[in-house]
Amino acid sequence: MAAGEEGSPLLPKQEESVKEENIPKQEEGAGWTVDGLPLGHGNVVGAPVSRSHWDSPLFACLGRNDEFCSSDLEVCLLGTVAPCMLYGSNVERLSLAPGTFANHCLPYTSLYLLGNFLFGWNCLAPWFSYPSRTAIRRKFNLEGSCEAFSRSCGCCGGTMEDDEQREQCESSCDFATHFFCHRCALCQEGRELRRRLPHPGFNGRSVLVMLPPVEQMMAREA
Template sequence: MANVEEQKPLMQQDEEENLYRGEKEPGAKNGEADAEQEPAVAPLEHPENMYVVTQPEVRQRQPWRTGLFSCMGNNDEFVSSDLEVCVLGLFAPCVLYGSTMERLYPGQATFSSHCMAYSSLYFMGHFLFNGNFLAPCFSFPSRTALRQSYNLEGHGESLVNSTGCCASLVRDEEKLERCESMLDFAAHFCCHQCSLCQEGREIRRRTVHPAHRPRYYMAMAPPAPQVMSPPQ
């Protein structure tokens, strides 16, 4: 009898350990035991963080390296090129326009085609309207293409950054591009020669003339040595 009484406390200790480990208590209802075993789910502290709205990334455009009325450039290492651009813009704008298009679209016969088309509209405008009013309508897309190719800052965005007005225009890329295209046309129509010179200075600072670019040739392997077999 003494041994049975000594074993009872040990059995009670085992039952307590089993209950501590999560085992069901004998005689307990299944519902109460399952309810005790279900882990508690902590509520979210910040449920608004589940939905994060990201704003569209705004491209940082680069400023032009020379101003619209900087006829002689910035007096830097491109001073000789800037002087050539100024002379061409004053006396031969068709050559300057063709050179800009040749650098902007290398590998294509753009110089002769654009130069001839510009010259035709130039003389036609002087003959009909006594002024160069037709060539700017043909040449202003070069300014838009140059601005988009090098991600340059347009007149509208420059005005917004300097004055702070119409800031909502910068956030809408489509409206901004339409506005910049109209301002490109206005710059060519009102300050045509200055616009051509600014584009010529910009493209010469960023690219090399196609005639001065290195040419790459395909390396050809020499033919395999031929051996004549002896006659049989």
């Protein structure tokens, strides 16, 4: 039985196992960056990427205090009057694929009308729209509400060691933000996307401008 185990090709040889023991193991605290790069100590390429902040606060309806953009006013009006259109526009700009506006705007509108008809307020649409906030946060490596709160109050050392636990907490905060501050969340996401991503309808397309022909005047004979 022992001779059969030693000659089995499925089992590693003893010499290879000894070599593997000499290989230094990766530290348990190492992780991965947003771009899929390993987090290494002293390595510039694999250095941890610090999370950036949102371009404007949640309740900044007209954008940042030091800068006013005309698109911020448009986002504020859409979020107040027609949140379904703002949500569809955000998802279309986030996916950078034309045609996704109707696929997200119509289901949102149905849930919006159903929630207002049955319960008197928009309580169903946030269940459908909050994943877009999670996608924006992951795409641009933005700081979540839970992480920002822990950093400001100083609890949990300012960060969470377990990435899976932190992500679950941030997803719950994304849902709570959409559920209790739904219109403000849509407006904040709209401002963020408009400053970071071009509209998919104009992404990589050249505009051809047709000029009318110049009028030609016949020279009069002297």
